[in-house]
Amino acid sequence: MGTRDSLIQVTDLKKHYHMGAIKALDGVTVDINRGDVMVVIGPSGSGKSTFLRSLNLLEEPTGGAIVFDGVDITKKKYKDAQGNMVKLDIDKLRQKMGMVFQHFNLFPHMTILENMALAPIKVKGMGKAEAEEKALTLLDRVGLKDRAGAYPIQLSGGQKQRVAIVRALAMEPEVMLFDEPTSALDPEMVGEVLDVMKGLAKEGMTMVVVTHEMGFAREVGNRVLFMADGMLLEQGTPDKIFGEPEHPRLKDFLAKVL
Amino acid sequence: MEQFIQLENFSKILPYAQLFKQGMLVTILLSLFTVVIGFCIALILALMRMSNVRPLRSLGLDQNGHLREGGFLAFVSKFNPLSFLATAYVEILRSTPVIVQIFIIYYGVFGLIKLPSFQMFGFIKFDRFFPGVVALGMNSGAYLCEIIRAGIQSIDGGQTEAARSLGLSQAQNLRYIILPQALKNILPAIANEFVVIIKESAITYTIGVQDIMSAVNAVKGATFVIVEPLLVATAVYFCLCFPTSKIIAYFERRMSHGDKR
Numbered sequence: 236m237g238t239r240d241s242l243i244q245v246t247d248l249k250k251h252y253h254m255g256a257i258k259a260l261d262g263v264t265v266d267i268n269r270g271d272v273m274v275v276i277g278p279s280g281s282g283k284s285t286f287l288r289s290l291n292l293l294e295e296p297t298g299g300a301i302v303f304d305g306v307d308i309t310k311k312k313y314k315d316a317q318g319n320m321v322k323l324d325i326d327k328l329r330q331k332m333g334m335v336f337q338h339f340n341l342f343p344h345m346t347i348l349e350n351m352a353l354a355p356i357k358v359k360g361m362g363k364a365e366a367e368e369k370a371l372t373l374l375d376r377v378g379l380k381d382r383a384g385a386y387p388i389q390l391s392g393g394q395k396q397r398v399a400i401v402r403a404l405a406m407e408p409e410v411m412l413f414d415e416p417t418s419a420l421d422p423e424m425v426g427e428v429l430d431v432m433k434g435l436a437k438e439g440m441t442m443v444v445v446t447h448e449m450g451f452a453r454e455v456g457n458r459v460l461f462m463a464d465g466m467l468l469e470q471g472t473p474d475k476i477f478g479e480p481e482h483p484r485l486k487d488f489l490a491k492v493l
Numbered sequence: 494m495e496q497f498i499q500l501e502n503f504s505k506i507l508p509y510a511q512l513f514k515q516g517m518l519v520t521i522l523l524s525l526f527t528v529v530i531g532f533c534i535a536l537i538l539a540l541m542r543m544s545n546v547r548p549l550r551s552l553g554l555d556q557n558g559h560l561r562e563g564g565f566l567a568f569v570s571k572f573n574p575l576s577f578l579a580t581a582y583v584e585i586l587r588s589t590p591v592i593v594q595i596f597i598i599y600y601g602v603f604g605l606i607k608l609p610s611f612q613m614f615g616f617i618k619f620d621r622f623f624p625g626v627v628a629l630g631m632n633s634g635a636y637l638c639e640i641i642r643a644g645i646q647s648i649d650g651g652q653t654e655a656a657r658s659l660g661l662s663q664a665q666n667l668r669y670i671i672l673p674q675a676l677k678n679i680l681p682a683i684a685n686e687f688v689v690i691i692k693e694s695a696i697t698y699t700i701g702v703q704d705i706m707s708a709v710n711a712v713k714g715a716t717f718v719i720v721e722p723l724l725v726a727t728a729v730y731f732c733l734c735f736p737t738s739k740i741i742a743y744f745e746r747r748m749s750h751g752d753k754r
Contacts, residue, residue, distance in 0.1 A: 251562045330660035340655035369638035
């Protein structure tokens with residue numbers, strides 16, 4: 236497996252509402268290393284999604300730190316290598332973090348190809364021809380090259396999610412965040428999406444996956460986090476989490492879902 | 494016995510056909526300028542209302558630079574002067590009659606600012622026409638603002654999240670993702686507002702704009718015929734409004750390609 240270097244360090248991450256009456260995240264500390272496939276499990280309302288969405292600041296944390304590529308992204312300003320205070324460029328940051336949503340969130344007024352090429356063209360300044368060629372290569376990889384001219388509504392749920400994954404990949408992110416990517420799918424389509432994710436994991440992509448698919452967590456994940464009540468209660472290898480769970484909440488949770 | 498419509502009355506008003514033609518041109522020009530001004534005002538207002546400009550934002554951060562969780566300073570830090578101004582504008586314009594607004598603009602504002610008194614196309618009095626356009630444009634801006642805002646807010650939040658997570662800026666998200674979808678959703682409401690503008694422009698005859706209604710009045714004064722000129726005006730307004738809604742319905746169909754399987 237080789238040595239792994241740390242990509243994201245999360246320290247004591249907090250997200251409180253209403254003067255702390257609601258604690259969506261209550262002090263989560265974890266290191267995400269390059270090449271990790273980190274699976275986050277837990278009952279609903281446990282803060283898994285909030286944790287994931289905090290990583291690219293779709294949720295603004297109210298406390299703690301997220302250090303990504305050496306910069307604490309929870310601060311609006313930071314010191315650069317020369318010691319100057321610079322404003323955090325959130326758009327730059329998000330380019331390096333691909334995100335896949337439960338409800339796909341494809342752009343319905345654009346074809347699949349336009350969906351894929353938009354960000355590379357507008358954000359990275361790539362030429363249209365190059366962006367489209369790259370998009371077609373990626374679509375080919377998930378077996379959807381022939382649907383490039385279709386609109387999202389013409390695709391099945393599984394196809395939409397495969398497009399959403401490669402749309403994020405088109406920006407060549409350093410880490411991919413998956414927010415319950417199979418929860419809105421019909422059962423027979425879950426497999427095709429998980430297969431794409433497995434392929435990504437094999438290629439060494441760093442992934443953080445919030446999911447209810449315990450089979451995927453076991454088979455593909457190299458680390459599993461168990462969250463409840465906004466806290467990280469237990470973490471370890473899949474064998475350890477599923478084989479010898481320690482925390483009573485985890486034992487209780489596994490008894491219900493397995 | 495008196496009849497509601499007397500055919501010979503039409504021949505009495507026939508010599509004034511030119512007045513109706515000019516009135517129709519004025520109504521068309523008035524509506525077009527109003528729509529353009531109204532739409533520009535509305536877009537700016539809608540963006541102001543949804544903007545995130547918070548000059549007191551730093552009050553909402555604690556010593557470590559994190560967001561405060563609540564309390565007075567957190568509340569104050571959310572104050573957005575742009576949104577406040579836009580909201581005030583919309584509420585005031587929507588809660589007062591158009592005719593009052595037109596009089597205030599004409600007698601008040603343009604009583605102080607003297608406009609050059611020349612005639613466009615040889616018959617449109619600029620110092621009447623311009624205040625009319627300004628007043629109607631400001632009024633429809635308030636209504637169109639609410640339509641545009643509702644359209645933008647009707648787009649699922651997931652669209653913005655997806656766009657921003659791909660690295661698109663707030664402006665790019667608006668330009669490429671939100672506005673194209675919002676515009677399609679609000680076209681029926683915009684068509685309705687355009688038609689309302691054409692009809693509402695009739696009220697500007699009260700400040701001496703020579704539109705169709707003023708032609709009706711002129712003919713009435715000269716011939717003492719009342720109903721027939723009104724019927725002509727009815728026909729003209731219908732011929733302007735009906736095609737407008739049809740044309741917009743056509744664009745609506747053209748933009749709906751993402752909806753069909």
